[in-house]
Amino acid sequence: MNVLEKFSLKGKVIIVTGGTGVLGKSFVKALAEAKAKVCIIGRDQKRADERVRLVETFGSEGLAIVGDVMNEQSMIAAREQILAKWGTIDGLVNAAGGNIQGATITPEDDLFATDVQDTIKAIELNLFGTIIPTHVFGKIIAENGKGSIINIGSLSSSQAITRVLGYTVAKNGVVGYTKWMATELALRYGDKVRVNAIAPGVFLTEQNRALLTNTDGTYTSRAQKFINGTPFSRLGDPSELEGTLVYLLSDASSFVSGETVYVDGGFNAWSGV
Structure with a gap:
């Protein structure tokens, strides 16, 4: 296999949770261009169907599923639908998540008077919204003995970013979970099952x-x-995440696991001096 072939995702079945979101759209597009079969999981049927049509414009196959990443039974039902259509799962991109308005603490807010329940909701969405799909879909990947899982970290998983407390706690948890699961899967299922994370910088979107x-x-x-x-x-531009995504899902990154790749224009590396 030459180096270009190693980057190919042709025929691989890849799931994108949060595939109806802004960054999810770039992920779906990149996977379709790489000739993967793409399952888009989100809460909006109309937008999920639009993503399928986007996949099809690149000559690839798509599947739209309305599902809730916080509901294990919803994810199990999605898994059975995917297996019924394509028979296997080769990759998972956990792109569902985001901040919750009530979990944002502005400089004007009393730090100790904010509603902690909103913070908990933000933690649950971003952390357990990654763990639950991984345990449901990752089971198939592990049993197959080969596949790649991509979680989404954040700049806040490395440095303190003001205001976004719940999001920060959750993304630190995602990075820790990435390392833990990468280790456990490799020890139990071998060196062809991998877990990594992408930590995006700040991207200007609509x-x-x-x-x-x-x-x-x-x-x-x-x-x-x-x-x-x-x-x-x-x-950044969302399209600048696409190369890293394809690399981590493909055989080109076969010895990379447990890592968090920052795609941030150097933000995480710079001391400011």
Whole structure:
């Protein structure tokens, strides 16, 4: 197998939870371009169907499933639907998650008067929303003795990012879980079953544009802080995650497991000096 063939995902069945989201769209597109069979799991049937049509424009097969990553039975039902259609599972991308408004603590808030239940919800969504699908779909990957699981970390899983307490705690948990599960799966099922994480930097999307830019197109003060802390001196584009995703799912990364890859323009590496 030459080096280009190692990057191929042709014919592999890859699941993307949160596939109806903004970053999920880039993931789905990249997998379709790499000729994988893509299952999109999300809460919005219309948007999931749109993602299937996107997959099909690249000549690949897609499957839309409405499911809740926080509900084990929902994920088991999705697993059976996937196996009925394609007979196997080769990869999983745990892209479901995000912040919860009530879990954001602004500088004006009393740090100790915020509703801890909102923080708990953010932790549960991002951490258990990764663990539950991994245990359900990862079972098939493990039993097959070969496959790759990708979790989504964050800049906040390495450095303290103000305001997002629940998200920060959860993403630190995701990185720890990635290391733990990578170790356990390899020891139990061999060196062809891998788990890694991608930690995205700050990406400008239509979803967060109002938070990161002012009406005149200039950056908000918070966005500018991220830019100032990034050696590339800019925000990222979701398409810049695609190469890392395909690499970690493919045989090109066959000796990479338990790692978190920061795709952040150097933010995590820089001390600011």
